[in-house]
Amino acid sequence: MIIEIKVPVVGETISEVTLAKWLKKDGDLVHRDEILCELESEKATFELSAEQAGKLSVVATDKAVLKIGAVVAKIDTSIQPEEKKEEAKPETQIPKPETISEKSYATGTPSPAAAKMIRESGVEINSGSGKSGRITKADLLAAIKNPKEKLETKNPKPKTRAERREQMSSLRKAVSKHLVTAKNQTAMLTTFNEVDMKPIMDIRNQFKDSFKEKHGVSLGFMSFFAKAVCNALQEFPAVNASLDGDEIIYHDYCDISIAVSTPKGLVVPVIRNAESLSMVEIEMKVAELAKKGRDNKLSLEEMTGGTFTISNGGVFGSLMSTPIINIPQVAILGMHKIQERPIALNGQVVIRPMMYLALSYDHRMIDGKESVTFLVRVKEQLENPTHLLFGQDPMKYLLDL
Amino acid sequence: MTQYDIAIIGSGPGGYVAAIRCAQLGFKTALIEKYNTLGGTCLNVGCIPSKALLDSTEHFHNAKTTFQKHGIQLENLKVDFIKMIKRKNEVVKQTCDGVSFLMKKNKIDVLTGVGSFVDSKTISIQNDKGEKLEIQAKHIIIATGSKPASLPNIGIDKERIISSTEALALKEIPKEMIVIGGGVIGCEMASVYARIGTKVRIVEYLPNLIPTMDKDLSKELERVMRKLGVEMHLGFKVKEVMRVDNEVMVSAEDAEGKTHDWSADYCLMAVGRKPFTQNLGLEKAGLKTDEKGRITVNENLQTSVENIFAIGDVVRGAMLAHKAEEEGVFVAEFLAGQKPHINYNLIPGVVYTWPEVAAVGNTEEELIKNKTPFKKGSFPFRASGRARASMDLDGFIKILAHAETDEILGVHMIGPRMADLIMEAVVAMEYRASAEDISRMSHPHPTFSEAFREACLAATENRALHI
Numbered sequence: 001m002i003i004e005i006k007v008p009v010v011g012e013t014i015s016e017v018t019l020a021k022w023l024k025k026d027g028d029l030v031h032r033d034e035i036l037c038e039l040e041s042e043k044a045t046f047e048l049s050a051e052q053a054g055k056l057s058v059v060a061t062d063k064a065v066l067k068i069g070a071v072v073a074k075i076d077t078s079i080q081p082e083e084k085k086e087e088a089k090p091e092t093q094i095p096k097p098e099t100i101s102e103k104s105y106a107t108g109t110p111s112p113a114a115a116k117m118i119r120e121s122g123v124e125i126n127s128g129s130g131k132s133g134r135i136t137k138a139d140l141l142a143a144i145k146n147p148k149e150k151l152e153t154k155n156p157k158p159k160t161r162a163e164r165r166e167q168m169s170s171l172r173k174a175v176s177k178h179l180v181t182a183k184n185q186t187a188m189l190t191t192f193n194e195v196d197m198k199p200i201m202d203i204r205n206q207f208k209d210s211f212k213e214k215h216g217v218s219l220g221f222m223s224f225f226a227k228a229v230c231n232a233l234q235e236f237p238a239v240n241a242s243l244d245g246d247e248i249i250y251h252d253y254c255d256i257s258i259a260v261s262t263p264k265g266l267v268v269p270v271i272r273n274a275e276s277l278s279m280v281e282i283e284m285k286v287a288e289l290a291k292k293g294r295d296n297k298l299s300l301e302e303m304t305g306g307t308f309t310i311s312n313g314g315v316f317g318s319l320m321s322t323p324i325i326n327i328p329q330v331a332i333l334g335m336h337k338i339q340e341r342p343i344a345l346n347g348q349v350v351i352r353p354m355m356y357l358a359l360s361y362d363h364r365m366i367d368g369k370e371s372v373t374f375l376v377r378v379k380e381q382l383e384n385p386t387h388l389l390f391g392q393d394p395m396k397y398l399l400d401l
Numbered sequence: 402m403t404q405y406d407i408a409i410i411g412s413g414p415g416g417y418v419a420a421i422r423c424a425q426l427g428f429k430t431a432l433i434e435k436y437n438t439l440g441g442t443c444l445n446v447g448c449i450p451s452k453a454l455l456d457s458t459e460h461f462h463n464a465k466t467t468f469q470k471h472g473i474q475l476e477n478l479k480v481d482f483i484k485m486i487k488r489k490n491e492v493v494k495q496t497c498d499g500v501s502f503l504m505k506k507n508k509i510d511v512l513t514g515v516g517s518f519v520d521s522k523t524i525s526i527q528n529d530k531g532e533k534l535e536i537q538a539k540h541i542i543i544a545t546g547s548k549p550a551s552l553p554n555i556g557i558d559k560e561r562i563i564s565s566t567e568a569l570a571l572k573e574i575p576k577e578m579i580v581i582g583g584g585v586i587g588c589e590m591a592s593v594y595a596r597i598g599t600k601v602r603i604v605e606y607l608p609n610l611i612p613t614m615d616k617d618l619s620k621e622l623e624r625v626m627r628k629l630g631v632e633m634h635l636g637f638k639v640k641e642v643m644r645v646d647n648e649v650m651v652s653a654e655d656a657e658g659k660t661h662d663w664s665a666d667y668c669l670m671a672v673g674r675k676p677f678t679q680n681l682g683l684e685k686a687g688l689k690t691d692e693k694g695r696i697t698v699n700e701n702l703q704t705s706v707e708n709i710f711a712i713g714d715v716v717r718g719a720m721l722a723h724k725a726e727e728e729g730v731f732v733a734e735f736l737a738g739q740k741p742h743i744n745y746n747l748i749p750g751v752v753y754t755w756p757e758v759a760a761v762g763n764t765e766e767e768l769i770k771n772k773t774p775f776k777k778g779s780f781p782f783r784a785s786g787r788a789r790a791s792m793d794l795d796g797f798i799k800i801l802a803h804a805e806t807d808e809i810l811g812v813h814m815i816g817p818r819m820a821d822l823i824m825e826a827v828v829a830m831e832y833r834a835s836a837e838d839i840s841r842m843s844h845p846h847p848t849f850s851e852a853f854r855e856a857c858l859a860a861t862e863n864r865a866l867h868i
Contacts (some may be wrong), residue, residue: 119740
């Protein structure tokens with residue numbers, strides 16, 4: 001019997017996908033559930049596997065754009081691949097040859113030249129490519145990327161005026177359409193503020209080791225920001241709303257979209273009900289989503305929805321930017337690089353680790369007062385971490401003002 | 402007044418190597434030497450001339466004792482001692498000239514005269530004509546080395562009661578020589594003269610020859626030196642050394658307190674060396690020496706005065722040319738902002754007797770004292786095909802390896818050309834090789850190096866192949 005492998009339904013809004021890559025060749029004998037190819041939609045990459053075992057005949061070509069339900073391949077089940085057999089163990093086991101990664105008392109012993117380079121460069125290196133993990137001079141040269149070599153580039157690239165023309169990927173196309181829509185159909189503007197990060201950095205320095213030990217994830221800045229944002233969103237429901245035509249949808253929950261950079265481009269997975277998560281839970285969720293993003297394992301479900309977005313351009317070194325709203329949301333918070341700057345504090349010039357914050361918002365929905373106060377509230381909480389506990393100044397909270 | 406980045410006082414292997422490395426690193430460098438030839442003790446009256454005489458006398462000794470067995474007939478075999486000394490002088494001259502050339506090549510200013518501190522940054526240099534010159538340097542390296550030591554109340558007259566310096570430039574072959582001290586210099590000089598017919602006695606205070614080395618090496622060296630005809634008086638305390646005309650009388654006390662008297666035409670004092678800082682004006686730089694006459698330095702060889710460093714025999718550690726060289730390079734690189742390191746545990750020691758003695762790392766005695774669990778393996782040269790062919794059947798190689806990890810902790814060898822073979826052990830130990838690692842490396846056949854591998858096999862699991 002010949003069965004057809006079709007593009008499955010991957011989401012309500014998705015009507016076509018691109019065949020990113022064939023992993024099997026035409027004529028291959030495939031087992032059931034073996035992965036045949038990778039498909040790319042506007043939002044994610046997913047894999048297509050064989051429903052039955054048999055001989056594969058390829059229908060769609062690489063990079064083809066396919067409608068949902070289109071036939072990708074056919075499998076002739078009358079021709080069966082050989083059963084995978086448990087490999088019979090030979091009577092006498094042939095020992096594996098010693099590998100260089102074998103650990104011993106000498107693992108991490110640097111050669112004399114490597115030892116000098118370690119002391120001078122401050123490179124941290126625990127094992128090397130030498131016998132039993134000894135560290136060789138070559139390991140250090142690779143680790144340091146000798147600046148001398150950089151300076152003396154012997155063959156500078158010849159001047160070129162060549163150009164390349166490539167199809168935009170589905171993901172890129174979707175992103176571009178989405179962003180232009182946001183620009184054209186909203187009344188977007190940005191308000192700025194700055195945060196003295198010292199209090200949070202102090203907390204982080206104090207607890208990061210024990211936090212990591214106890215929970216297995218690092219204590220980052222994201223949990224502080226997410227917490228502060230959720231508190232402020234609950235105070236200013238308009239910032240947490242979304243627009244659907246002429247109707248406003250208010251959300252009683254805070255689903256925070258986190259912009260994550262992946263090899264394929266920007267994706268925005270969502271932390272659901274962030275307002276009711278603890279800091280630990282937020283960090284764990286962020287770590288999980290980021291890893292999935294890097295491995296292209298994010299599901300559509302994980303990327304849909306969201307009531308507010310946090311974008312951190314600071315990880316790449318951005319000092320200030322105006323983020324674009326992730327429509328139909330109405331606001332987005334931009335985090336930036338922490339940089340030591342002199343600031344005036346109680347009449348004194350002091351040097352503090354400062355970060356600029358940017359809040360882009362849809363002026364149709366949010367007034368200047370709300371947006372600015374929202375951002376001030378976020379700033380206050382970050383600069384006074386005790387506020388994070390109560391969502392506002394603890395004095396006001398406790399005195400019920 | 403000429404300004405230098407770095408001035409180095411003393412042109413021995415520590416000083417001149419430091420100067421070259423300083424120049425390589427771009428420092429304006431001056432090298433100050435009181436003698437007219439560069440190279441210090443090592444080149445002029447130490448390592449190099451002693452090796453020249455050791456080689457010459459070993460040739461004679463072989464001609465006399467083994468050539469016949471090899472099938473070589475010689476008649477009227479005799480030593481032309483004056484010629485032997487002359488050849489030694491030529492070797493020394495060539496080597497010293499080589500150092501002068503290296504100074505020119507590296508554009509190092511050689512300033513001849515006695516250098517002494519005016520203050521911590523100024524040195525005055527007075528030559529033998531009484532002319533004075535003053536220079537200033539940002540950094541100063543003291544590399545003034547050492548001089549032969551003597552025993553209390555025993556003066557070296559340089560004629561009959563001599564130090565190694567005179568022993569390398571005698572005008573006649575002594576009939577009898579008493580060598581006080583059974584260390585490296587004592588054993589080497591005793592070998593030189595015993596081979597060419599001098600009746601040699603070694604008087605050593607401690608119960609072993611080369612007392613700082615592994616006891617098994619001491620015992621084997623004692624055996625081969627007795628075979629050479631050297632009389633041993635170990636565990637003897639020298640009470641008196643007295644010159645009477647052209648004779649020297651030595652009296653010493655054995656372990657039981659019995660006094661022994663000997664006479665000889667020469668007495669060599671080989672009881673070690675003492676750091677040399679005379680006329681250096683250390684106090685003007687704000688420096689002092691410790692109770693042993695050494696200049697105190699920190700782990701970066703820096704003295705108590707920030708811009709002054711000291712290296713080689715004048716500071717703590719073994720008095721060895723190659724140790725001084727390492728320290729010279731270290732200071733130059735340290736001043737250039739680099740972060741060098743010296744592994745003092747892996748500085749090899751060598752005695753140029755025949756068979757040669759060489760060692761690196763811990764001795765068996767040290768491992769027992771440190772309670773380090775260890776195993777040992779050794780291999781005698783009488784089981785080596787190469788040694789049989791060359792008639793070098795004395796000696797052995799002993800490997801000490803960690804009982805659990807098999808890491809080589811000490812290598813002790815006595816045998817033919819061990820001075821060169823010890824480097825295999827140094828390289829292995831710098832990379833923390835195990836005894837089995839060496840066992841699994843191909844060693845060329847037939848060579849003396851096979852004995853090293855066999856000793857490692859013996860240390861690994863007592864599975865030497867050829868014994």
